[in-house]
Amino acid sequence: MQKIEEVIVHPLVLLSVVDHYHRVAKETKKRVVGVLLGETYKGRLDVNNSFAVPFEEDPQDPKVWFLDHNYLETMFGMFKRINAREKIVGWYSSGPGVKVPDIQINESFKKYEANPIFVVIDIQASETLELPAQAYVSKEEVNEEGSIVKNFLHLPTILGCSEPEEVGVEHLLRDVRDVAATSLATETQHKIAALKAMLTRIQTIQEYIDSVLSGGKANHEIFFKLQEAFNHLPDTNSLSQEFAVNQNNTYLALYLASITRSVLSLHSLINNKSKV
Template sequence: MSLNLVVKIHPVVLFQIVDAYERRNADSHRVIGTLLGTSDKGVVEVTNCFCVPHKEHADQVEAELNYAMDVYELNRRVNASENIVGWWATGNEVTNHSSVIHEYYARECREPVHVTLDTSLSGARMGLRGYVCAALGVPRGKQGCMFTPIEVSLTTYEPEIVGMQLCQKTMAGGGRGRQVQPVMDLAQVADAAAKLSSLLDQMVSYVEEVLGGTVEGNNAAGRQLLELVTALPALAAHSFQDSFAASVKDLLMVVTLAQLIKTQLQLNEKLTLLTSQ
C-alpha cells in the first residue's frame, strides 16, 4: 500500500455528495458511495461518483451491492475511462464500519482511497479528508488495518471554473434562492481582461517596491515571475498589438457567425411549425 498517493477531486463530485446527503432517508445519519475516476503514477483524479444505499447496525453493515454494480456498469457505457478508485462517506471521521466497507472496495480496485466530506459543517467548514488503508498485524496472526491520511486537493476543468464563478456570485447577496445568469462570451473576456490588468498592476508595483528597497524580495515569487516572463514570446509592442487585435477580430467573427446560425435555426423551426399547421 502506497502512502504517497495524492487525491484530486473535481467540484462536481462534491456537489453530488452534498445532493445525496440532502436526499437521504430520514433515519440515515451517514451516506456512502463509490468514487469514479482515474489513477496514474500515484495521482488519483476523481471525476464522478454515485450514492450506494446502505444501513449501518451495531454489528454489521447492509449495502445494496447489486445496485452499486448496476450503476457502475451503466456509467461505463457513458464514460468507459472512469473506473472505481475508492469510496466516499459523509462525516468528519472514520467509523468502526469503515474497514468493512473498505474491504469490499479493495476487491473492486487496487489501492482504493477513502474520502470523507463533513456535511455537518463543524467549525463552519466543509472538511474534506482522504485516507488509504494500511494493513496491520503479525504473520499468521490476526490482521487489521489502519486508515492513514493522504493529501487531498481540488482540481477543475475550464468549464467547471465558469460554474464555480457563477456559484460564487450567488453568495454575494447573502440570501437563499438568488439566481444568476451565465455571462456572455464577450463579457467574460472583458472581466478576464480587467482581472488580468489588476494582477499585472500588483505585480509591477511589487517589483518596483523590491527594486526600491522598500520591500524584501521573495525568492519563490521571483522564480515564478521569471518563469512567467520566459514563457512569453519575445515580441515588440506593435507586433503584440497587431497579433492581439487579429485574435480579437477572429473571436468576434466566430461569435457573430454563431449568433447568425442560432437565429437561422430558430427561424427555420418556426417556419416548419407554421407550414405543418
C-alpha cells in the same frame, strides 16, 4: 491501481454528495455512502465523479451494515457506457470522521479495486475551516501484540477542477456571494479565514505534542514533518532589522521630499516678491 501520492476531489463529487445527503439523511443522524469514480496518472488520483449507493447500518451494533452491491454494479455499468475511462477508485462517506465498520466496508470494495481509497466528505458547515474532503487508504500494520491489523492512512487531499468545472462553480458562487461586499472586504475576510485555519492547525499540533509528553505514542514521521516546517520559518531577528532599515529609508525619502517642497515654495515666494 498504482501508488497514490495525492488525491484531487472535483466539485461535481462534492455537489453530488451534498445532494445525496439532503435527499436521504437530512435532519437525521444517518450517514450516506457512495462510489467514487476517477482516473490515476503518475501517482495523482483525480476523483471526478460519483454516485450514491443504498446503505444501512445498525446504530447500536457497528458490525451490522448493508451495502447494495447489485445496485452498485448496475449503476457502474451505466456509467461505463458514458465514460469508459472512469474506473471505480474507492468510496465516500458523509461521516463525520472514520467509523468502526469502515475498514470492513473498505475491504468489500476490493472486489472492484485492489487498493480503494476512502474519502470522508463533511457536508455540514464547519468552523474549523478544514477541507471538506479527507482521503484515506487502508494499510496493514503490526500492533504491540504482534498481530497484523488494518488501519487507515491519511493521503494528501486537495480540491481541484478543470476549466468547464471552474466556470460552473463560478456561476454557482454568484448566487451565494454577497455582491455588496467590496474587494477589500472580501480580501480581509479571506485573510481572517486563513489566520483562523492556521490557528486551528497550531492548536492541533500543540494537542499532539502534549499527548506525547503525557506518555502517548510518538510518531517520528510527524515530528520529522514538524521539524521541516520549523526549518522554513523566517529568522525573525534579521526580519525585524530589515523591516527597520526599510522603514528608515522610507522616512528619509519622505523627509527629503518635504524639504524639497519647502525650498521650492520659498523659491516661488522670493520670485514673486522680486517681481513686485
